[in-house]
Amino acid sequence: MAREAWKVQLDLPRKATFYRALSLMFNSGLQLMNALEALADTADEEFSLVILELCTKLEQGQTLHHAMAQYPRAFAKFDVSLVEIGFETGSITRVLERLAEISEKNNETQQKVRSALIYPIFLMVACILMALVVPPLLFRGLFDFLISLDVGLPFITRLVAGFSHSLSNPAVSGSLCVAAILVTILVQQLTTNPDSRVIVFEVIHKAPAFGEVWEGLAVGRFSFGLALMMETGFPLHQALPLALRSTDDPYFESKTSSAVQAVIEGKYLSDSLKETGAFPDIVIQAIRVGEESGDTVKMIRHAATLIEGDLERKVDACVAMLEPLSLLIMGVLVGTTAVAALLPLAKIVQGL
Structure with missing residues (x-):
């Protein structure tokens, strides 16, 4: 068990x-x-x-x-550390409530991102499936007929016909299935190995549009986590590394780890985070105001709320980019297949 x-x-x-x-x-x-x-x-x-x-x-x-x-x-270690401090300070019920709150907040953010991206991702997958399935299933007979006429076929027709015949070959189809399985295994290995996870997350962070969304997720989780740990009595130099770990983003954690040492050396949190280059100005300014007013925790929570709103804007921008891109790719695939089939037919009709 x-x-x-x-x-x-x-x-x-x-x-x-x-x-x-x-x-x-x-x-x-x-x-x-x-x-x-x-x-x-x-x-x-x-x-x-x-x-x-x-x-x-x-x-x-x-x-x-x-x-x-x-x-x-x-x-997670973040949860374990909070439970420990909750029992030590006699505030375990409050800590558990806060853990439930941050779990719900993270889940809500994830669901918003997923629901916003599911349609454009569906379109992209549909495009790929159409490119792989439509030519061999629907146009193979037509392409065979055109080839049997022994007329000069346009390059685009020969290209699509060759692609169709290749996919109809069991050896090619089997090779594609094996390749898909190997890629799946490779992705699992990359996402479980600590060193390779940093590389994978770095690639995600640097991806156009989507990288900004992912970085917003990490900053939001960090902000809520840091505010929660400081509320429960953690000193800043202990709360900071645990809050970074709570993002579950090894690249973001490695990129911002220098802030922990800077805080230990006596620097302000706002200055330490700014030096990493991983935090937007809106977060830095909110924390700086909190340091000056003596209410850092409140301002960190305020920064997390601001990041959540900014994240929604970034998700909307990402969707606005992906939807027309998906439709464009689908249109190109449909148009290419249609042109490949119609060009030789038009040539035959003209020769009658």
Whole structure:
């Protein structure tokens, strides 16, 4: 059971539900073990394995945060650190509420991005499938007929006909399937290896339009995470690296890690973040105002709200770019196939 539980990876909605329910049970006076057992009874089978394993660890004398740390796929280090400080300061119910809040906020942001991008991505996938499926299925007979007429075919017709025949070949189709499987395996390896993940995320960050969206996600998560940790009593030099890690973006984390050392050396947070070049001016200015007014946490939260609005604008701009691009690609593919089929037919008709 322990090994199976270790493999479980929790999504944000389930984490939010878990933290909020546990907070409510603590508020009602329920003991930790009883609360976890009650949650295990109501959770789905996969999550129930994790909760029961937590109960086992607690029975062995471990603390909750030590038990959670043994399941890194289910509970991030950010969550574990907050739970630890929550028990130490006696504010565990408040910490759990904040963890539920940030999980819900991150999930809401992800859903907004996904729902906005799903249509243009669908169009792009449809274009690719059409390019692969339409010529061999719908036009193979027509192209065979044109070739059998033994007339001089235009270059575009010969190109599309050759592509159609290639895809109709079982060896080529099989090779494409094998290549797709190998690419899938390669992507999984790249996204699980720590060193290669930095490279993958760097490529994403530098992608036109979409890179700005991804960077906005990272900055927003960082801002909410930092505000939450400082609210629960973490000193800035400890909260900063954990907030960076909460972004789950290794490239962003490596790019901004110098800010941690700068804060330790006594520099202002706003100046330290500005030197990394990874944060927009709106965040830097909000934090600087907070440092001057003595209410840094409030201004960091305000900056996170501003970033959320800016992220929506960037998503809209990305969609506005992808939709016409997808339609253009689809139009080019349809037009190319139609021209390849009609040009030789027009030539034959003219020769009659």
